[in-house]
Amino acid sequence: MSAPVPAAAPRSPWVAAPKPKAFVVGVGEMLVSNDASARIATYSLGSCVGVTLYDPVARVGGLLHAMLPDSTISAERAAERPNMFVDSGLPTMFHAVYALGAVRHRIVVKLIGGAEFLDEKKIFNIGQRNVDAVIVMLARNGVKLEARATGGHESRTIHLHLATGQVTMDLPGRKGVTL
Amino acid sequence: MNAAILLGKSPNLKPPSATVMRLLMLLDAPDADLDEVIAIVGRDAVLSAKLLAVCNSAGYGLAHPVASLDQAVLYVGFGEMHRLVMALSLGGTMAGALPGYDMVAGELWRHSLVTALLSPRVLARAGLPAAEGPIAYTAALVHDIGKTVIGQLPDPEAYAAIRRLVDERGHSLLEAEHAVLGCDHAEIGARLLQQWRLPEIIVEAVAAHHDPRPETGRLLASVVHVADALAHQCGASPGLDSFAVVHHESAISALQLTASDLEALSLEAVDCLEKARQQENLNHAASPARGSKGVA
Numbered sequence: 001m002s003a004p005v006p007a008a009a010p011r012s013p014w015v016a017a018p019k020p021k022a023f024v025v026g027v028g029e030m031l032v033s034n035d036a037s038a039r040i041a042t043y044s045l046g047s048c049v050g051v052t053l054y055d056p057v058a059r060v061g062g063l064l065h066a067m068l069p070d071s072t073i074s075a076e077r078a079a080e081r082p083n084m085f086v087d088s089g090l091p092t093m094f095h096a097v098y099a100l101g102a103v104r105h106r107i108v109v110k111l112i113g114g115a116e117f118l119d120e121k122k123i124f125n126i127g128q129r130n131v132d133a134v135i136v137m138l139a140r141n142g143v144k145l146e147a148r149a150t151g152g153h154e155s156r157t158i159h160l161h162l163a164t165g166q167v168t169m170d171l172p173g174r175k176g177v178t179l
Numbered sequence: 180m181n182a183a184i185l186l187g188k189s190p191n192l193k194p195p196s197a198t199v200m201r202l203l204m205l206l207d208a209p210d211a212d213l214d215e216v217i218a219i220v221g222r223d224a225v226l227s228a229k230l231l232a233v234c235n236s237a238g239y240g241l242a243h244p245v246a247s248l249d250q251a252v253l254y255v256g257f258g259e260m261h262r263l264v265m266a267l268s269l270g271g272t273m274a275g276a277l278p279g280y281d282m283v284a285g286e287l288w289r290h291s292l293v294t295a296l297l298s299p300r301v302l303a304r305a306g307l308p309a310a311e312g313p314i315a316y317t318a319a320l321v322h323d324i325g326k327t328v329i330g331q332l333p334d335p336e337a338y339a340a341i342r343r344l345v346d347e348r349g350h351s352l353l354e355a356e357h358a359v360l361g362c363d364h365a366e367i368g369a370r371l372l373q374q375w376r377l378p379e380i381i382v383e384a385v386a387a388h389h390d391p392r393p394e395t396g397r398l399l400a401s402v403v404h405v406a407d408a409l410a411h412q413c414g415a416s417p418g419l420d421s422f423a424v425v426h427h428e429s430a431i432s433a434l435q436l437t438a439s440d441l442e443a444l445s446l447e448a449v450d451c452l453e454k455a456r457q458q459e460n461l462n463h464a465a466s467p468a469r470g471s472k473g474v475a
Binding site for chain 1: 280281342345349351408411412413414422423424425426427428439441442443445446449452
């Protein structure tokens with residue numbers, strides 16, 4: 001079993017506790033970590049999608065901020081920044097958490113983002129296509145999607161807390177909504 | 180309420196100075212006089228310092244630091260000068276927090292900058308003349324300037340009403356603004372720019388950036404419309420209901436953009452976002468009102 005999660009130390013002049021770490025993932029970037037005191041954040045997912053992975057036993061987690069569903073539109077970009085695309089970024093992240101000791105059947109997957117404009121013809125339908133790309137890829141590999149907050153017309157900021165695996169979202173006017 | 184009344188409630192919006200307007204006109208002219216440009220820049224200490232800072236930034240990779248203005252103007256070129264002058268003159272106005280749209284300081288400016296950087300690229304993909312680039316840049320940079328008026332109204336009830344119309348009735352942000360305030364941010368922005376005597380073509384494009392009507396033959400609004408959507412998509416657009424916007428297929432077909440053009444442009448949008456962030460860092464010293472929240 002894993003060690004108990006240290007409670008957040010009350011900050012006062014008599015308590016010397018390390019400051020919680022926050023890693024930031026940019027557009028087309030991905031980060032995995034096994035530092036249980038850290039949080040991984042990504043800001044304002046528009047039509048992009050954020051995917052979080054978390055193994056509650058190994059306490060290893062990852063966050064991907066992908067912009068487009070399919071890397072075949074630019075082989076050059078895909079080689080340079082595979083995490084820009086769902087189809088290349090998602091497998092990269094799974095391999096990265098495995099390398100830190102995560103085990104596939106324990107991994108909890110959450111999906112956030114893919115906002116859509118109001119147009120009925122869905123010309124700018126990249127949000128929905130990103131969401132679909134993640135869902136199809138997970139299904140094809142027999143991985144369950146635990147929770148999602150997708151579509152809509154707001155951008156979302158997300159935080160993955162590595163001590164607990166909790167995912168919280170900041171939405172316009174509402175901060176710290178748990179997914 | 181109409182746009183004029185709302186504008187009257189925002190006394191702190193200052194037009195760009197006469198120097199700036201003169202400089203912008205000069206920089207847009209095909210036969211601009213280098214000496215006059217240098218003379219005008221030289222009279223403005225902040226602009227001079229900024230120009231040298233840009234020149235000596237890592238992006239230019241010069242072996243020896245540039246110390247004189249005339250060298251600096253030559254190095255960065257008139258296009259970059261135009262951008263710099265616009266950013267300096269409007270960055271202050273558009274950098275503040277907008278509680279009405281739930282935007283922290285710097286967020287509207289970042290969105291504007293990304294849209295502006297993207298516009299010439301949209302223009303290029305559409306096969307339109309590159310000479311229109313600076314105009315497209317300027318129009319895109321100011322397309323949401325009306326939000327600085329609406330977003331600072333001391334009227335939380337109006338914001339709540341706008342939000343309800345969007346969330347519960349499925350209105351677009353523009354329709355909701357119109358229903359509650361009697362006008363929308365595109366209309367107010369255009370009127371403000373008209374008061375500031377910006378060129379009519381820019382005023383028109385700002386007024387029409389949510390309803391570009393390319394059939395009129397004027398494509399600038401369509402270019403801004405598409406760049407705006409791409410900037411929203413890449414996340415350079417926090418703020419209330421930033422996706423409650425109708426996007427018009429007519430703009431895309433008028434610009435003859437294909438689906439793969441749009442995807443390629445959205446990759447370029449990420450580059451523009453990174454460039455905007457670099458510019459923010461450069462501007463950091465000059466404008467203290469910066470948001471702490473980064474966009475990634």
